[in-house]
Amino acid sequence: MTKDSRAAALALAPALKAIERELAIYADLLRRWQATINLVAPNTLGEVWVRHFADSAQVLDAAPTAEVWADMGSGAGxxxxxxxxxxxxxxxxxVHxxxxxxxxxxxxxxxSRETSAPVDVHAERIEKMLPRLAGEVQAVSARALAPLARLVEMARxxxxxxxxxxxxxGEEWRDELTAAERLGNFTYETIQSRTHPRARLILVHSPSEANFDRTN
Known part of the structure; x- marks a missing residue:
């Protein structure tokens, strides 16, 4: 992990500057635990600041007023x-x-202990835990977990x-979006990823919540 990659991440996601110390702790723990647990793809370990931290930071930017979140299949966080x-x-x-x-x-x-992150960790299956949180959470997130249609079904x-x-x-977002739209009941918006030119963030809303024009 180079200083350049860290600087690039902070440039892509300036909000990370406020938690730079915590992220350094996080990155160190990730490297140490990776030796015994496959937390991330090994070839991304040297790019953790851009590939994982800056990429993840886009999620809160997409729903900045949401305070209570559920993250499905959190993996390495x-x-x-x-x-x-x-x-x-x-x-x-x-964040749950x-x-x-x-x-x-x-x-x-x-x-979470080392960084004092305001999170609750639930070692449960999503289909068992998420319905319990349905009346509490204001936003739901996931990355590299399942096709979009499946994510929408799990978070219904x-x-x-x-x-x-x-x-x-990632790059297959168009096909996934087409499949998810067949489910009906929800409105979709796409946002260009700042960390990958062919990736997108896909926002899903109940039609009563918002009426967004989809962007490409």
Missing amino acids: FPGLVTGLLLKGRSGGR LIESDQRKAAFLRAV EPLKNGAKGVFLK
């Missing part, structure tokens, strides 16, 4: 734990990290209750 750190100074800010893998959940707890209860979905998607 992207994007949910980064969202939690960005909410650290905000009264009422909280849902990760069924016990070892990954242990990693998330270790990072909080979305119906007015929560926003913010999902980071």
Whole structure:
């Protein structure tokens, strides 16, 4: 991990400057735990500041007024734990990290302890835990978990209750969006990713919540 990559991440996502110390702790723990647990693709470990931190920071930017989040399949904490750190100074800010893998959940707890991140780690399956949070959360996020249509199905209860979905998607986002739109019931908006020219953030709303024009 070079100073250049760290500087590039802070330039792409200036909000990270406020939590730079916490992210340095996070990055160090990630490198240490990666030796025994496959938390991220090994070839991305040297790019953690841009590939993971800056990429994740876009999620809160997409729904800046949301204070209570649920992050599905949190894994190594992207994007949910980064969202939690960005909410650290905000009264009422909280992220529920849902990760069924016990070892990954242990990693998330270790990072949250060391950084004082306002998160709750739930070592449960998404379909069991998320409905319990449906009336509490204001936004739901996920990255590299499942196709968009599946994410919408899993998050259906909080979305119906007015929560926003913010999902980071890669180069196949158009096909995934087409499939998700066939489900009906929700409105979709796309936002250009700042970290990858062919990636998008896809926002999902109940039609009663907003009426956004989709962008390309």
